[in-house]
Amino acid sequence: MAYFDFVDKVKYEGTAATEPFAFRFYDPERIVLDRPMKEWLPFAMAWWHNLGAAGTDMFGRDTADKSFGAVPGTMEHAKAKVDAGFEFMEKLGIRYFCFHDVDLVPEADDIKETNRRLDEISDYILEKMKGTEIRCLWGTANMFGNPRFMNGAGSTNSAEVYAFAAAQIKKALDLTVKLGGRGYVFWGGREGYETLLNTDVKFEQDNIARLMHLAVDYGRSIGFTGDFYIEPKPKEPMKHQYDYDAATSIGFLRQYGLDKDFKLNIEANHATLAGHTFEHELRISAINGMLGSIDANQGDMLLGWDTDEFPFDVYSATNAMLEVIQAGGLTGGFNFDAKNRRPSNTHEDMFKGFILGMDTFALGLLNAEKILKDGRLAAYKEKKYAAFHTELGEKILHDEMTLKELAEVAEQLGKPSAPISGNQEGLQTIVNQLLFG
Numbered sequence: 001m002a003y004f005d006f007v008d009k010v011k012y013e014g015t016a017a018t019e020p021f022a023f024r025f026y027d028p029e030r031i032v033l034d035r036p037m038k039e040w041l042p043f044a045m046a047w048w049h050n051l052g053a054a055g056t057d058m059f060g061r062d063t064a065d066k067s068f069g070a071v072p073g074t075m076e077h078a079k080a081k082v083d084a085g086f087e088f089m090e091k092l093g094i095r096y097f098c099f100h101d102v103d104l105v106p107e108a109d110d111i112k113e114t115n116r117r118l119d120e121i122s123d124y125i126l127e128k129m130k131g132t133e134i135r136c137l138w139g140t141a142n143m144f145g146n147p148r149f150m151n152g153a154g155s156t157n158s159a160e161v162y163a164f165a166a167a168q169i170k171k172a173l174d175l176t177v178k179l180g181g182r183g184y185v186f187w188g189g190r191e192g193y194e195t196l197l198n199t200d201v202k203f204e205q206d207n208i209a210r211l212m213h214l215a216v217d218y219g220r221s222i223g224f225t226g227d228f229y230i231e232p233k234p235k236e237p238m239k240h241q242y243d244y245d246a247a248t249s250i251g252f253l254r255q256y257g258l259d260k261d262f263k264l265n266i267e268a269n270h271a272t273l274a275g276h277t278f279e280h281e282l283r284i285s286a287i288n289g290m291l292g293s294i295d296a297n298q299g300d301m302l303l304g305w306d307t308d309e310f311p312f313d314v315y316s317a318t319n320a321m322l323e324v325i326q327a328g329g330l331t332g333g334f335n336f337d338a339k340n341r342r343p344s345n346t347h348e349d350m351f352k353g354f355i356l357g358m359d360t361f362a363l364g365l366l367n368a369e370k371i372l373k374d375g376r377l378a379a380y381k382e383k384k385y386a387a388f389h390t391e392l393g394e395k396i397l398h399d400e401m402t403l404k405e406l407a408e409v410a411e412q413l414g415k416p417s418a419p420i421s422g423n424q425e426g427l428q429t430i431v432n433q434l435l436f437g
């Protein structure tokens with residue numbers, strides 16, 4: 001049975017296309033720099049938003065129908081979601097999916113029954129994967145939705161709840177390995193606090209790290225060879241979240257000796273909530289050897305919350321792709337942790353959201369290629385740091401100067417030579433010329 005019979009395979013039709021279900025820029029086999037677009041852009045579908053989210057917000061109920069012909073809350077519905085999801089991914093040429101445990105099946109009262117349902121659905125998914133190119137990008141456990149996690153998961157004050165968090169991670173890792181997942185994500189949804197009046201921050205952070213170590217030990221013991229990821233986010237649902245941004249998360253991973261097994265999953269909208277650009281978070285991850293995967297979406301700068309929109313900001317995608325290319329690509333992928341706006345409530349809109357997002361990143365990739373091939377930005381950067389290639393500069397870089405010797409140089413000079421211009425406007429003009437010229 002087809003759920004989306006209004007569309008066949010979505011193909012690349014070029015920039016003149018008027019057909020809504022076509023790619024204007026995403027041309028999977030086109031070679032960009034040294035590899036096909038589809039290898040630079042391993043796109044993934046987020047099970048939760050695409051097959052689950054139906055428009056409910058703080059002020060109103062569902063606007064979209066995601067029943068897929070079955071009664072929500074049943075295993076028939078869980079299977080219908082698998083069928084719809086695979087049809088969706090195949091029609092768009094999406095080769096990966098990401099899931100939380102509770103996206104796959106309705107959670108039961110007793111965790112034993114939930115786990116039985118997860119076994120059943122993962123058998124069903126495995127069967128469905130056969131004969132397709134579709135693979136799991138990463139799995140995760142939802143440790144924020146169930147009321148038992150109201151005081152956190154790894155950061156909980158209840159030893160029993162801690163055991164439930166461990167049980168969910170164990171099962172989600174089992175599923176990730178069973179489905180051949182490349183990565184495993186920790187997004188610390190409730191790992192944070194509202195007020196220090198009732199919170200022991202050090203106790204909570206130690207316990208989160210302990211749980212992550214237990215996860216690594218277990219994952220490696222069952223043959224999981226992929227990366228674990230922290231997905232930083234500064235706030236929402238908690239006022240203060242421990243994994244505030246890339247720099248904070250990297251410090252945490254190093255402090256607790258987790259940096260060999262973990263990388264980061266950078267989400268665009270989380271970066272902007274932290275007061276950073278997307279590309280800043282990618283750069284900080286990359287220079288620390290921790291750029292793993294991306295949750296591709298965007299926020300609305302006039303709204304202070306995580307709107308998880310499909311990305312259409314081409315400047316942002318261009319800057320992001322510059323970072324990804326210069327990091328040599330991702331070992332993870334681009335997971336569209338994005339959902340349609342509440343009034344975009346049809347099944348057609350599901351396709352349009354992905355087409356928009358995929359085309360935006362393809363355009364970002366093509367623009368980044370132009371900027372890199374043009375070379376003027378790189379040449380300017382060379383010039384900017386050229387003073388470190390003088391005799392004095394080289395000595396500093398080789399740690400051959402003491403503070404006293406540097407002070408003597410300064411005294412001999414009296415004042416430094418005139419600074420060179422930052423040339424920001426000139427560089428921005430070049431970018432516009434390359435993008436629109």
Ligand code: XUL
Nearest residue numbers: 140187231267295306337
């Ligand atoms: C929440 C968020 C999550 C994670 C996975 O803001 O991004 O969906 O990606 O738990």
Ligand code: CO
Nearest residue numbers: 231267295337
């Ligand atoms: Co995310």
